[in-house]
Amino acid sequence: MTTENAIDCRKPFAATLVELAGKDDRIVAVCNDSVGSSFLGEFKELFPERLINVGIAEQNMVGVGAGLANAGLIPFVCAASPFLTGRALEQIKADVAYSAANVKLCGMSPGFAYGELGATHHSIEDIAWLRAIDGLKIVVPADARQTTAAVRWAADAPSPAFLRISRTPVPDVTDASEIFEPGRAQTLRLGNDATLIACGTVVWRALQAAKILSDEGLKTRVINMASLAPIDADTVIRAAEETAAIVTVEESVPRGGLGGAVAEVVVANTPVPMRMLGTEAFAPTASVEDLYEHFGLGAEQIADSLREVLAR
């Protein structure tokens, strides 16, 4: 599944950050030797004094971010998501969230985007880890447009936040005029038979699955849940009330991830048959495209899963 119009979300991330930094000199970027992989080259060129590269030291990187926020700056702390979240988890908890430091944690290249590099470099646990931390907003943009909107929101919002910035190119699926709002999901496709709730760049795959199902007469609602914390509970409850089943789709571990977050709302309000698709285990050695197939995240596979839940 590839498409000509697909965009690597790091591009709009970096372009928006540069644009905002040009207007607001409080915006600084912090990274761990990841100027290249975080697409911060232009930022470094234009604002060299505001690019803080701490070297390969993620715990210090997040602590430095918290200190910069204390000094009145707005730090965007950028690193490959597995190392940002895994290595510096206690700094994220204590220095950023518990200290209410105005730090924007930018987890680059999450999910299994690093393909054959293997499970050490896959960031499939990040959402589950971070969702357990009080006070941290979690944003998983679906495409380039929503990445831009999320960066704009993050620069303005005086609160700790995690942005999950994909490197796997996808076409735009959201509306260019949308402003990002935490706690508000978007319904990208209407339907009252069943619901797909997805986050991140697999939203595009969920939409493709819905098209396949629609051709068979199964009207499938597709919800883009870019705000994982806080989650849009009302939209989940409506889907549970109005449709016969919910399947969640994510490029992360469903236990504690999007699947878990949706299930928590469903179970407490309107129980409905569910299935949670995502990365259930450490990946085999495989390309990104093969890993989508391996984890059942191809459009046909998502459609199959939904049919199975409805047939239960």
Add this chain to the structure above:
Amino acid sequence: MNSEEQARSVRQLILETISFAGLGHIGSDLSITDILAVLYTDVLHLDPERPQWPDRDRLIVSKGHAAVALYSTMTLNGFLTHDELMTFAQRDSRLNGHPARAKLPGIETCTGPLGHGLPVSVGMAVGARIVNADWKTYVVTGDGELQEGSNWEAIMFAGHQQLSGLTCIVDRNRLQQGALTEETNSLDPLDAKFEAFGWDATVINGHDHDALREAILAAGAKPRVVIAETTKGKGVSFMENQAVWHHKVPSADQFAQALAEVSATR
């Protein structure tokens, strides 16, 4: 109140608070009392009426378990009332067992888990340089705490950045929770380690106020570490250098004796 008078009052408040609350890290509190007294009396530019005044100096007490020493010092400097100090560790008190920023203005960042203060202080010092501010950054760490690798990431980067606006004071009492640092995972030669990472290092007696003042206020082109050689439980004869007094609470008789000893000091 000069720093010596303040330190004596802080020791009295530490004993009173911990006895009243029934918990606290008494040995660690008495160890850093003189360091904090000198900082608050003669070094830090702070305003208790405006604890988040943007141009204030920044202080992080990275060894957050010494919270009672910090709260007691803040009380004597107008940030807290004595009544509130006595709420330490009580339900819904702003005075958590470890200092919490969102609960108490004047706390710059949450500490308690060790190895967090130095990286945040480095970020503050980098930030001050970016915004061309005159304020300085101070961080007090334990010595056992320096076994955490995050500190060395921060020390390395501070040296690389030549953060002259940053001063670290190490409370070098040579005891960690259960044993001597040098028996557990040795730190010596600590000054040479910092120097190798691009810092200026000074070793002084951490209970000598003149020495503390001179070392902390010295200016240079590099980040500065003051290795303050201290005695855990300083001022109370039966607590000094006793690992068991890391977080033991004195009995009524012990409290009376301890109070008499710290009140008579100097």
